[in-house]
Amino acid sequence: MQKKDEEKIKNQIPPDLLQKIEALESSPQTGKAGKKIAVFDLDNTLLIGDIGDAVFAQLLLDKAPIAFSWQEYQGLLDRKKKREAYEKVITTMAGLPLDTLIETTEKVMHCGLDSLKLPETEVPVPVPHPVMQALLKLLKAANYEIYVISATNRYSVRFVAREFFDLPESHVFGIKPVVKEIEDEKKGKVIVLGSELEPPVTVAEGKTEIYKKYAGTTPPLLTAGDSETDIPMLNLAAARGLIIWVGTDTARYEAIKPKIEHPENLYYFPRGAGSR
Numbered sequence: 001m002q003k004k005d006e007e008k009i010k011n012q013i014p015p016d017l018l019q020k021i022e023a024l025e026s027s028p029q030t031g032k033a034g035k036k037i038a039v040f041d042l043d044n045t046l047l048i049g050d051i052g053d054a055v056f057a058q059l060l061l062d063k064a065p066i067a068f069s070w071q072e073y074q075g076l077l078d079r080k081k082k083r084e085a086y087e088k089v090i091t092t093m094a095g096l097p098l099d100t101l102i103e104t105t106e107k108v109m110h111c112g113l114d115s116l117k118l119p120e121t122e123v124p125v126p127v128p129h130p131v132m133q134a135l136l137k138l139l140k141a142a143n144y145e146i147y148v149i150s151a152t153n154r155y156s157v158r159f160v161a162r163e164f165f166d167l168p169e170s171h172v173f174g175i176k177p178v179v180k181e182i183e184d185e186k187k188g189k190v191i192v193l194g195s196e197l198e199p200p201v202t203v204a205e206g207k208t209e210i211y212k213k214y215a216g217t218t219p220p221l222l223t224a225g226d227s228e229t230d231i232p233m234l235n236l237a238a239a240r241g242l243i244i245w246v247g248t249d250t251a252r253y254e255a256i257k258p259k260i261e262h263p264e265n266l267y268y269f270p271r272g273a274g275s276r
Contacts, residue, residue: 006141012134020242020267021135024221025142027240035218038139039211039233040132041225042150042157042174045246048271049126051160052152054108055101056089057116057123062104068092070118082229083203086151090177094195098155098179101193105156109163128164129271136165139222147215149207149233150174173210175202207233226271228256235261244269 010018043050056073059066068088076085093101108116108125115122136146146167150157157174161167178194200209211220211233223237224244237243243266245253250268257263 006138009134009137009141013131013138014269017135017244017267017269021138021222024240024242036142036144037147037215037218037220038144038222039147039149039215039220039224039236040136041227041230041233041246042148042160043126043152044226044271045224045230046129046132046136046148046165047126047160048129049124050152051105051108051126051156052086052089052150053123054116054125055105055153055156057118058104058108059093059096060118061116064093064096064100066092066096070120074121082151082227083201086175086203087197087201090153090175090193091195091197093153093177093193096193098191098193101153101155102159105159106163109160126160128160131269131272133165136167140166144221145215146171147211147220148172149202149210151203151207151229153177170214173202173214204229205232208236211236224269228259231256231259237262237265241265242267246271 040046043052057070060070073085073089076088111125113125115124139146148157148161148167148171150173152174154174154176158169158172161172162169176198178196178198179191180194181189181191184190200206202210207230219238219241220236221238221241222244223234223241224246225234226246234243239262243260243262245256245266246269247253248271253268257266260266
């Protein structure tokens with residue numbers, strides 16, 4: 001990367017965050033660590049908004065054959081049953097062609113709307129956070145391996161990570177439904193989603209399992225997330241690493257501090273306008 005391009009990217013990152021990244025890079029231990037890794041959540045972290053919610057809403061608007069309503073989904077979230085809610089959104093897509101799921105993700109991300117209007121609510125259309133896009137470019141230039149681990153379906157996550165953050169699929173993970181091939185009278189062989197999920201399910205501790213399975217045992221130098229279910233992943237960070245909490249509520253940030261193993265390394269990043 002040319003010096004002028006690097007400076008342009010740095011100008012898009014808040015000075016205090018940039019200072020922490022530069023301090024991390026200048027640490028003598030960083031040079032001895034060998035592999036440098038950063039791990040991010042996707043929804044409401046790299047994105048302003050939630051692609052899992054938006055894809056689900058769009059499928060409902062498109063009258064996809066899903067036996068699960070928005071009210072039922074929200075009811076599970078209200079009862080703090082996040083894992084069950086995220087799993088059910090995906091398992092009730094059983095029979096949906098994989099191509100339809102990917103095309104719906106693309107449709108949402110390029111619709112140009114601020115929100116999707118369901119009869120009972122409006123669901124924000126997610127957009128890439130420009131600061132996070134700049135941060136990832138900076139980390140790539142510094143030779144970090146970047147992983148994304150999300151509680152949204154893997155196919156939507158991989159589409160967004162590839163199209164908007166230039167990340168390879170091999171470094172991007174989400175909840176993965178089992179797929180199967182069926183014979184369609186009109187289309188021939190079609191790959192459809194099944195009703196089972198491949199373990200580990202990438203919620204809470206499942207995110208750390210995925211990291212250890214695919215990234216190895218090297219602790220990441222940087223972790224970033226926005227939800228209590230991200231805390232196990234955030235705590236993967238090296239003792240001298242940087243932990244970024246992305247949010248809109250400082251009280252919530254203060255509440256999660258006791259759950260962070262190295263709170264002295266915790267940085268609060270306000271998500272900004274248009275966020276939830």
